[in-house]
Amino acid sequence: MPVTVLLVDDEPLVRAGLRAVLAAQPDIEVVGEASDGAAVIPLVRQLRPDVVAMDVRMPLMDGIEATRALLRTVSDPPKILVVTTFENDEYVYEALRAGADGFLLKRARPAEIVHAVRLVAEGESLLFPASVRQLAAEYGDGGGNPAARAAMERAALTEREAEVLRLMARGLSNAEIAGRLIVGTETVKSHVSAVLAKLGARDRTQAVIAAYESGFVAPG
Numbered sequence: 001m002p003v004t005v006l007l008v009d010d011e012p013l014v015r016a017g018l019r020a021v022l023a024a025q026p027d028i029e030v031v032g033e034a035s036d037g038a039a040v041i042p043l044v045r046q047l048r049p050d051v052v053a054m055d056v057r058m059p060l061m062d063g064i065e066a067t068r069a070l071l072r073t074v075s076d077p078p079k080i081l082v083v084t085t086f087e088n089d090e091y092v093y094e095a096l097r098a099g100a101d102g103f104l105l106k107r108a109r110p111a112e113i114v115h116a117v118r119l120v121a122e123g124e125s126l127l128f129p130a131s132v133r134q135l136a137a138e139y140g141d142g143g144g145n146p147a148a149r150a151a152m153e154r155a156a157l158t159e160r161e162a163e164v165l166r167l168m169a170r171g172l173s174n175a176e177i178a179g180r181l182i183v184g185t186e187t188v189k190s191h192v193s194a195v196l197a198k199l200g201a202r203d204r205t206q207a208v209i210a211a212y213e214s215g216f217v218a219p220g
Helices: 012-023 037-047 063-073 090-098 110-122 129-139 146-155 159-169 174-181 185-199 204-214
Strands: 003-008 028-034 051-055 079-084 102-105
Touching: 003 012, 003 037, 003 110, 012 028, 012 110, 028 037, 028 110, 037 051, 037 063, 051 063, 051 110, 063 079, 063 090, 079 090, 079 110, 090 102, 090 129, 090 204, 102 110, 129 204, 146 185, 146 204, 159 174, 159 185, 159 204, 174 185, 185 204
Parallel strands: 003 028, 003 051, 051 079, 079 102
Antiparallel strands: none
C-alpha cells in the first residue's frame, strides 16, 4: 500500500511542487490538498491520509493550531510533517511541541522531500535530529521546564529505557539502536514503546522533545 499524503499550504505553487515530487514516487500517493489549516480535520476524516504535510504559517489557522486541533479531535490521527520556509523558527518548535512528527524545509531537494515523508510515515527514527536539537537549545527552556522534569521523574524509566531514549535523541533508528546495544530490533521496539507509554508521548519526536525540555538529554 502506498503512503497517502494530504498537502496543506496557502501557496498553490508550493502545493503543486510538492505534489509533482511526491506523485512521481510509486510508493506515495497525494490524496488531497487544502489551502488552510481550518480544512484539515474534515479532509483527514474523509481521506484518512497517512501523512499531512502542512505549512506552519497560514492566514486563518496556522499549522500549530491545526496540529493541536487534529490530535485533539481525530482518533488514530495521521503523522504530521510541518512544512516551513525557515529551519530555525520558533513556530516550527511550537508545532513539534504541539504534536507534529517532524518538519520539512520548502527549499528541500526532491529526494529530501520524499525521504522526509517516508521516514515520518515509518516512525522508526527522528527526522533531522540535529535540527531538532538546535531548536530545543534555542526554544526549549534549557532543560528548565518544571512540568517536563516532573513527567520524566514520574516515568521512572529503567536504565535500558533511558539508554534507548538517549540514542533516540541522537536520531538513531531502531536498527541502529539494536546494533549499538547488541540486541534484536524487536527488543528495541519494545523498549521504544515502553518509553513512549511512560512519557505519554505520541511518537519519538514528542519523547525527544520531552527529554530535552526536562534536561534528561542536553540539546547542545
